[in-house]
Amino acid sequence: MELSLTNFLLFMVNCILTNNFIFSRYLGCCPFLGVSSKVETAAGMGIAVTFVMALASLFTYSVYNYILVPLGIEYLITISFILVIAALVQFVEMFMKKSLPALYNALGIYLPLITTNCAVLGVTLLNIDNKYDMLWSVLNGTFGALGFLLAIVLMAGVRERLESSNIPKAFKGFPISLVIAGLMSVAFLGFAGLGGM
């Protein structure tokens, strides 16, 4: 794909809204439901995922095109990508513990869980499937993660208000959250076709 402003903007809208990871691809639902009870931690999680996804896109692109393809062992794509992502998450965790201890404490158990966040593995595999070059891979990772950030922050905002709402007992907690996730997904369906990709 040629790099131009139009392409760039279309790609951005496409990644963030039209093909939103949560609402249209249904990837990364575990942290989406698990860490979305407070806007602050949700934003922190979103940023951590953004960081990991952008870096993961870069590294997995390199690993795939410079190691797996020349040696003809493309079938190792899944396991090698998981390896890359796991190492990256571990690295981000160490970095965060040192530099952003408050965020580290707030994310708690969910930070290591990025390792198994299917959105991260998903974006890296989609990069390869769509034959993006390095730049577009990183952009896809970044914008895809920004879409995730948007979704999780929106969800956290709604859930914060739910805390003080009068909800039937049977729907309290996760049931109502799932209902809302479904409704938001329907709302995002309205973006279908936008971005032209």
Next chain:
Amino acid sequence: MDVNAIVYAAVVLGGLGVLFGAILTFADKKFAVPVDERFVLVREAVAGANCGACGYPGCDGYANAVVKGKAGIELCTPGGQKTLDALANIMGKESAQTEVQVARVLCQGETGVVKPRYDYAGPHQTCHTAVSLAGGPSMCVWGCVGLGDCVKVCRFDAMKIENGIVVIDENKCTACGMCVMECPRSVIKLLPKAARVTVRCQNQAAPRDAKESCDRACIACRRCVKACQFDAIHVNDNIALIDPHKCTLCGECVKVCPTNAIEQLA
């Protein structure tokens, strides 16, 4: 079959693994967060039951708060005097003599003593469920239900149910307060271990109703108030209450109590 395929796969994955391992090892050193050495000592000194009596999430949380100076050193009740001395030593603070507390059941409504309202035979044999059903299985809505919700949360094996009422082993109780929080009737209270004389009733009903529902209820007759020469007993809300700091354990109130609601422990 091409042997190279196997070799490539092994070498590539192994190589990647070693490479990432090396980077992470380096990063671990580079980003090492110095842990306060006092944290380790404090963590060892506290009781380690993760009971939550201190109000922090687990012993790690409390140790962290102590080291940062956010929490006092006296909050670990299960650890008792030993932990307090150790923490005082580590944190360079004065150790204080703690008042040893135990959990006491303020109810003597054993089977046969308190009148039953109905026979509770529900599938959920818990106090919380039982009390939500028409005021509970016994006529007294202040008393022990005896289904043992507290026994389940006790981590020190200090509680058991006997004759339809919970009994606490003073020697095993660490006053962590889990049972106090769990009891739906608030019938368990933390009291000083030295307070050997207690009014073991919380029935605030009018005297006649109290007497009708339970043979050993406090009927607010005030005989104990008159018998006490130390101004240690007062009646409020139809219930006598002994001030443990004024009580001299003379036992006069125990003798005059018409319903044996006051108990003196050995």
